[in-house]
Structure formats: structure tokens, C-alpha cells
Amino acid sequence: MLELTPHESRILGVLIEKAFTTPNQYPLSLNALATGAGQLSNRDPVMQMTEDQAFDAVESLRQKQLAVRVDQVGSRVHKYKHLAAETLRCSQPQLAILAELLLRGPQTLGELRSRASRMQPLESLDRVTEILRGLMEIEEPLVQLLPPAPGSRAEQYTQLLSPIAHPIEPREIPASPAPAPSDGLSTRVTALEAEVKTLHQAIQTISQALGIPDPTQKDL
Numbered sequence: 682m683l684e685l686t687p688h689e690s691r692i693l694g695v696l697i698e699k700a701f702t703t704p705n706q707y708p709l710s711l712n713a714l715a716t717g718a719g720q721l722s723n724r725d726p727v728m729q730m731t732e733d734q735a736f737d738a739v740e741s742l743r744q745k746q747l748a749v750r751v752d753q754v755g756s757r758v759h760k761y762k763h764l765a766a767e768t769l770r771c772s773q774p775q776l777a778i779l780a781e782l783l784l785r786g787p788q789t790l791g792e793l794r795s796r797a798s799r800m801q802p803l804e805s806l807d808r809v810t811e812i813l814r815g816l817m818e819i820e821e822p823l824v825q826l827l828p829p830a831p832g833s834r835a836e837q838y839t840q841l842l843s844p845i846a847h848p849i850e851p852r853e854i855p856a857s858p859a860p861a862p863s864d865g866l867s868t869r870v871t872a873l874e875a876e877v878k879t880l881h882q883a884i885q886t887i888s889q890a891l892g893i894p895d896p897t898q899k900d901l
Contacts, residue, residue, distance in 0.1 A: 682821045683745055683768075683842055688730065688738040690843035691718045693747055694783030696739075696763035697776050698723070701800035708751045708760035711735050723796070725785040769823065774812050777801035779823060782840035787827055789835040813838055 685693065695717035700707050709717065711732045718730040730738075739761050742748035746768045751760045765776055777800035781793055788796070794809045803809050816824035827837040 683747070685745075685843035685846065686738070686741070687728075687843060687846040688718075688734055689741055689745075690783050690840075690846035691724075691728065691730070692735060692738040693742055693763060693765065693842075694780045696742075696748060696761065697765055697780035698784065698800065700763065701777060701780075708762040710758050710760050711739070714739060714761065723784055770819075771816070771823075772812075774801045774803065774808075775816055777803075778809070778812050779816065779840060779842075782824065782838065783842065783846070786846075787837040787839040789837055791835075793838065 692714055695714060696709060699709055699713070699717060706713065715730050715732045715735040718724075718735060719728060721727055739748050742763075743750060743761075747765055748761050748763050751762055753760065765771060765779070766773070769779075771779060774797075777797040778793055780800065781788065781797045785796070790806055790809055790813075793813075794803045794806055797803060797809075803812075813824055813826075816822065817826065823841055824838050825841055827839055829836050
């Protein structure tokens, strides 16, 4: 199973994304890779990457057969393109979903459909589910389903090429508040005592009117 560092994960995501969204500017130079890795939109977390760091990452991707350098005639600038489709054996829709997970971390079904649609048409949530299932059911799964976060019903999906690139922080279930001291019992006892006292007074009044002994006195 291929394992990527956070920088490699980000660079691979950028290469896949730009191949879809800016084909006229693809393959990418080191400057474009560093800029794409650090852009503020469609990235989570936002990170700053130097050209040296981008070079190290993309050269490592070359060794893992996930990228290739393209030397153009008359140009001294090296450019790079990804080989994710060939090496990972992914379809174009699968690559779009994978790129989103590499660039933004764990996401819900709805988020993936909305965001990956800028790269590939995704006509329905069922279609996204089908694509994700394909990524999860291969011999070496590239995607994993996560349980809903506490307080949420929405399941999330995460990529498995570089889990450390988007660590899932442990979510603590809020401790149940300590029950407030209950004074319900004492309130009911007080009310019953008042009721008994009132009954005693009523019985005493009736006994005096009838000229008979107070029957409550026998119980004391």
C-alpha cells in the first residue's frame, strides 16, 4: 500500500485537480505546484509550501510512480503531471473524489458531490456513493467510511493514501452534566405534612361541634 506524506498528499491532489480544472496550464511547474499547494480556496488545512518542498514532494511521487516529469523542448522549466489513474487504477470520477479528499480531508457525501463536481459531473448522491464504493472495495482500499461525529448523523469519508495528512482528531463526547440536586421529595413531604395538619384541624373542629372525642388523638 502506498503511503504519502502530507506534502506528497497535497501535491498529488493539486496535480489531479489542475489536470481537470486548468488543462491549458497543465503540466505544472514547481512554482505552480507550490502556489497550488498553498492556495486559500479548496484547501483544508491551508498550508504554505516552498518550491524546494514542492520539489522534494513531487520527486518522491515520481519514485512512487504517481508523477512524471515533462521536459518541454526549448524550456528550462521542468513540469510535472500525475500518473494516479495508471498507478492507482482509478477512473476519472474516482480521481476527482480522491483529489477532494487529498486536498480537504474527510467529507460527507453531499460535500464531496458539491466540491468534486467542479472536476467531474456528478449527477446524484447515488452516483457519488457508487464511486466511493469502488474506491473502498478494491484490493487495497483508497477510501474509508468514518462513523458520524457525535451530535451528527452525517457519515464522512476519508482517503487512505495519507491518513496523517488529515488526522482525525479524537472527538470527545461531552460529559453529561451532573444532575442538579433534586428537592422534589422534600417538597412533596412538606406538602403532605401541611395536608395532614389541615385534616387534623378539620377533624378537631367537627369533633368539637358534635361533642365527641377527637379521634386523631388516639393515633398519637
